[in-house]
Amino acid sequence: xxxxxxxxxxxxxxxxxxxxxxxxxxxxxxxxxxxxxxxxxxxxxxxxxxxxxxxxxxxxxxxxxxxxxxxxxxxxxxxxxxxxxxxxxxxxxxxxxxxxxxxxxxxxxxxxxxxxxxxxxxxxxxxxxxxxxxxxxxxxxxxxxxxxxxxxxxxxxxxxxxxxxxxxxxxxxxxxxxxxxxxxxxxxxxxxxxxxxxxxxxxxxxxxxxxxxxxxxxxxxxxxxxxxxxxxxxxxxxxxxxxxxxxxxxxxxxxxxxxxxxxxxxxxxxxxxxxxxxxxxxxxxxxxxxxxxxxxxxxxxxxxxxxxxxxxxxxxxxxxxxxxxxxxxxxxxxxxxxxxxxxxxxxxxxxxxxxxxxxxxxxxxxxxxxxxxxxxxxxxxxxxxxxxxxxxxxxxxxxxxxxxxxxxxxxxxxxxxxxxxxx
Amino acid sequence: xxxxxxxxxxxxxxxxxxxxxxxxxxxxxxxxxxxxxxxxxxxxxxxxxxxxxxxxxxxxxxxxxxxxxxxxxxxxxxxxxxxxxxxxxxxxxxxxxxxxxxxxxxxxxxxxxxxxxxxxxxxxxxxxxxxxxxxxxxxxxxxxxxxxxxxxxxxxxxxxxxxxxxxxxxxxxxxxxxxxxxxxxxxxxxxxxxxxxxxxxxxxxxxxxxxx
Numbered sequence: 001x002x003x004x005x006x007x008x009x010x011x012x013x014x015x016x017x018x019x020x021x022x023x024x025x026x027x028x029x030x031x032x033x034x035x036x037x038x039x040x041x042x043x044x045x046x047x048x049x050x051x052x053x054x055x056x057x058x059x060x061x062x063x064x065x066x067x068x069x070x071x072x073x074x075x076x077x078x079x080x081x082x083x084x085x086x087x088x089x090x091x092x093x094x095x096x097x098x099x100x101x102x103x104x105x106x107x108x109x110x111x112x113x114x115x116x117x118x119x120x121x122x123x124x125x126x127x128x129x130x131x132x133x134x135x136x137x138x139x140x141x142x143x144x145x146x147x148x149x150x151x152x153x154x155x156x157x158x159x160x161x162x163x164x165x166x167x168x169x170x171x172x173x174x175x176x177x178x179x180x181x182x183x184x185x186x187x188x189x190x191x192x193x194x195x196x197x198x199x200x201x202x203x204x205x206x207x208x209x210x211x212x213x214x215x216x217x218x219x220x221x222x223x224x225x226x227x228x229x230x231x232x233x234x235x236x237x238x239x240x241x242x243x244x245x246x247x248x249x250x251x252x253x254x255x256x257x258x259x260x261x262x263x264x265x266x267x268x269x270x271x272x273x274x275x276x277x278x279x280x281x282x283x284x285x286x287x288x289x290x291x292x293x294x295x296x297x298x299x300x301x302x303x304x305x306x307x308x309x310x311x312x313x314x315x316x317x318x319x320x321x322x323x324x325x326x327x328x329x330x331x332x333x334x335x336x337x338x339x340x341x342x343x344x345x346x347x348x349x350x351x352x353x354x355x356x357x358x359x360x361x362x363x364x365x366x367x368x369x370x371x372x373x374x375x376x377x378x379x380x381x382x383x384x385x386x387x388x389x390x391x392x393x394x395x396x397x398x399x400x401x402x403x404x405x406x407x408x409x410x411x412x413x414x415x416x417x418x419x420x421x422x423x
Numbered sequence: 424x425x426x427x428x429x430x431x432x433x434x435x436x437x438x439x440x441x442x443x444x445x446x447x448x449x450x451x452x453x454x455x456x457x458x459x460x461x462x463x464x465x466x467x468x469x470x471x472x473x474x475x476x477x478x479x480x481x482x483x484x485x486x487x488x489x490x491x492x493x494x495x496x497x498x499x500x501x502x503x504x505x506x507x508x509x510x511x512x513x514x515x516x517x518x519x520x521x522x523x524x525x526x527x528x529x530x531x532x533x534x535x536x537x538x539x540x541x542x543x544x545x546x547x548x549x550x551x552x553x554x555x556x557x558x559x560x561x562x563x564x565x566x567x568x569x570x571x572x573x574x575x576x577x578x579x580x581x582x583x584x585x586x587x588x589x590x591x592x593x594x595x596x597x598x599x600x601x602x603x604x605x606x607x608x609x610x611x612x613x614x615x616x617x618x619x620x621x622x623x624x625x626x627x628x629x630x631x632x633x634x635x
Binding site for chain 1: 592600603604605607608609610612614618621
């Protein structure tokens with residue numbers, strides 16, 4: 001008799017020594033320069049905003065875990081990232097109570113409603129931002145100017161608005177024509193470059209955009225630091241580089257084509273690339289491992305779709321910025337992309353005889369009890385101990401519930417891998 | 424509702440005391456939170472508490488009248504054409520309600536729009552006619568209609584109150600919050616209806632679960 005029991009488990013069977021916590025902590029580190037620059041550019045208001053969103057996200061995660069009588073998952077850092085990312089996408093002068101509501105919505109609606117980490121179909125931070133955008137459109141498009149001289153001694157007027165009250169205005173915010181006029185020279189104004197271009201046709205110097213000498217959401221201004229953070233994560237193999245590369249190149253190529261038509265309504269591709277939330281979105285939001293496709297080809301397709309949507313919304317939409325909606329739509333499509341593009345399981349089909357193999361698979365599928373007749377691909381398909389073609393023993397139960405037969409040959413696609421990593 | 428559940432459901436009802444017919448619609452079989460029936464008006468006209476109340480009462484009236492008439496006529500309606508008969512009865516009362524609201528308050532009628540006419544296709548009403556009134560005595564059918572109608576009104580009010588409170592800071596057009604209230608625009612939009620409904624369903628399911 002065997003002393004050992006055979007351990008039969010669902011894939012993945014080979015894991016790297018990297019845990020969720022490792023990845024999450026590294027993402028936080030990658031975001032730290034961006035965060036520091038945000039505080040430097042926008043002062044105390046941004047600091048309070050980031051603290052509020054992070055605190056509310058972590059608190060919500062803890063409370064919901066307790067309500068569900070589960071062990072608190074706060075220590076895996078994912079809630080910290082959600083809160084931090086949400087704070088980085090919000091306007092720096094936003095009332096703190098709205099930021100708090102956003103953090104609660106991100107975790108409760110964006111994450112826990114779907115089942116927690118690994119099941120969130122959409123990027124939680126963007127869900128929170130989308131709800132805030134729909135609920136408070138005025139406050140969410142009021143941009144606090146960057147690099148004010150008193151930014152380390154005074155808070156933006158709206159920051160400490162009482163809960164449920166309308167934010168006060170201090171006369172500094174908003175894209176009035178006057179402030180927009182000065183944008184071209186110094187960029188120290190309340191209008192975001194994208195809004196200035198959309199409504200006033202004023203472009204901003206690419207260097208200013210890349211260095212973050214502009215107004216905008218708290219963490220989206222300094223493109224260079226965002227790229228550095230992204231490169232760090234890619235170098236540590238903790239981010240799928242195909243997604244940001246395909247998003248950014250799609251945006252660059254498409255807007256380049258339109259720019260060449262010489263129509264003044266189309267901005268230069270460099271402006272498109274470095275302005276708004278595109279960098280932050282492409283590198284830190286779209287790459288959320290739960291909401292993005294798992295295959296390389298799927299990741300490319302996903303990136304192209306998001307890039308396309310960004311260009312369409314920015315150039316022809318009513319809003320100046322569309323990265324958030326583009327990524328949320330991309331998240332919604334990614335399960336379908338995963339269904340469409342499936343990896344070839346080793347030994348099943350080859351490019352040369354894929355038609356023949358498909359026909360073969362179809363044949364054995366119709367008579368699962370009998371060995372196939374053509375003699376070349378003899379596989380034991382008895383349901384009690386079936387071997388899938390890559391050599392793993394597969395328990396029978398997971399396959400039975402599936403309607404379309406193909407899934408058996410794919411191994412376990414999708415979700416199991418995705419539980420490991422997120423955000 | 425499948426035939427099997429319908430019959431077991433009816434068998435259970437027949438043993439229960441008549442007061443149960445009234446009570447069950449309010450809570451245990453609440454049309455909005457338990458049966459999740461008639462979601463079209465629930466989501467569409469629950470943007471203010473006033474709209475929700477009027478819609479709920481209009482539905483209750485139609486439900487009461489149609490249940491009464493259907494149970495009175497249940498021996499005469501041929502089984503093969505029963506749905507058509509029920510729809511005719513319901514449509515009659517819906518038309519009456521439509522004119523009634525128009526006469527009382529044109530403003531309210533315009534706020535509710537097509538949704539008053541759409542009571543005719545509210546599956547709650549047809550459902551009660553088919554599942555209850557066509558097999559029960561008139562008295563019990565009336566009690567059932569009242570319970571279900573008030574339960575529906577209660578559900579609509581739950582949504583309407585939250586949406587009006589957050590969406591415009593008032594309740595039944597009475598301003599609750601002081602000046603400079605920040606309105607949650609999303610609550611007035613259809614998305615707000617879905618969010619609110621989801622949260623109420625969550626609360627009801629949690630309450631039910633903890634009771635079991």
